Amino acid sequence: MASMLHLFLVLGTLMVASAGSFYQDFDITWGDGRAKIHNNGQFLTLSLDKASGSGFQSKNEYLFGKIDMQLKLVPGNSAGTVTAYYLKSPGSTWDEIDFEFLGNLSGDPYTLHTNVFTNGKGNREQQFHLWFDPTAAFHTYSILWNPQRIVFSVDGTPIREFKNSESIGVPFPKNQPMRIYSSLWNADDWATRGGLVKTDWTHAPFTASYRNFKADACLWSNGKSSCASSKSRSRAWFSQELDSSSQNKLKWVQKNYMIYNYCTDTKRFPQGLPVECRTA
Numbered sequence: 001m002a003s004m005l006h007l008f009l010v011l012g013t014l015m016v017a018s019a020g021s022f023y024q025d026f027d028i029t030w031g032d033g034r035a036k037i038h039n040n041g042q043f044l045t046l047s048l049d050k051a052s053g054s055g056f057q058s059k060n061e062y063l064f065g066k067i068d069m070q071l072k073l074v075p076g077n078s079a080g081t082v083t084a085y086y087l088k089s090p091g092s093t094w095d096e097i098d099f100e101f102l103g104n105l106s107g108d109p110y111t112l113h114t115n116v117f118t119n120g121k122g123n124r125e126q127q128f129h130l131w132f133d134p135t136a137a138f139h140t141y142s143i144l145w146n147p148q149r150i151v152f153s154v155d156g157t158p159i160r161e162f163k164n165s166e167s168i169g170v171p172f173p174k175n176q177p178m179r180i181y182s183s184l185w186n187a188d189d190w191a192t193r194g195g196l197v198k199t200d201w202t203h204a205p206f207t208a209s210y211r212n213f214k215a216d217a218c219l220w221s222n223g224k225s226s227c228a229s230s231k232s233r234s235r236a237w238f239s240q241e242l243d244s245s246s247q248n249k250l251k252w253v254q255k256n257y258m259i260y261n262y263c264t265d266t267k268r269f270p271q272g273l274p275v276e277c278r279t280a
């Protein structure tokens with residue numbers, strides 16, 4: 001009995017910083033064989049054809065963490081396809097942190113779309129082009145989520161920061177544990193130029209690839225966080241902020257690669273920009 005308990009404790013500790021396999025960390029949830037795990041769990045592919053897309057979700061729920069995944073997106077003519085990679089809690093007043101990659105015609109840039117939902121309300125889109133071709137090789141897409149901020153990063157370069165603005169009345173995701181989800185699906189009714197460019201099914205199946213998942217995170221199970229102890233809360237990412245070099249990189253991306261920012265869309269918000277935009 002004691003040794004069983006010991007085993008659970010050891011496993012529990014290992015799970016917190018998991019660089020495991022896709023078998024260990026994820027369940028394939030849909031796509032009828034179109035999502036596949038390869039190489040002993042080191043590699044995962046999603047595919048999309050005319051009949052269906054595919055998707056997976058994490059076995060664990062997380063409440064705060066630093067979560068990295070390497071993705072290689074659908075190459076070639078990927079117009080109309082959307083690869084979504086996000087964290088989300090269940091229910092009708094859910095929280096959500098989104099990366100979505102909107103495919104494009106060969107040679108035209110992908111759009112990286114980001115959003116943050118709190119209590120079921122989003123409308124906080126920021127969109128970017130990337131400074132590299134995201135279909136040519138794997139790149140790391142990271143979410144840092146701690147009680148003070150959410151930072152979206154690409155290859156270690158921060159592209160967006162959503163700060164905790166509860167002091168001025170903006171809800172922040174901090175009570176609802178989230179799972180990681182990813183899916184590849186057809187959205188040619190809206191994705192490329194508002195639906196003008198249709199998915200070219202002669203290029204199907206479309207495939208996106210995943211590897212090197214790493215979660216340094218607080219796991220949630222049976223109503224408890226694995227970060228309840230002050231020791232785990234003292235880990236660097238739990239209170240991490242952007243240092244001045246990261247702030248400069250963030251500014252560089254926002255100046256050169258941002259193509260949409262809800263915080264500057266005064267037409268969309270004639271009554272005034274959202275409160276969190278006014279302080280930034």
Ligand SMILES: *[C@@H]1O[C@H](CO)[C@@H](O)[C@H](O)[C@H]1NC(C)=O
Nearest residue numbers: 102104108109110111191192
């Ligand atoms: C596709 O490429 C065009 C041309 O550069 C660009 O304006 C557009 O934002 C891109 N669309 C998507 C969905 O990525």
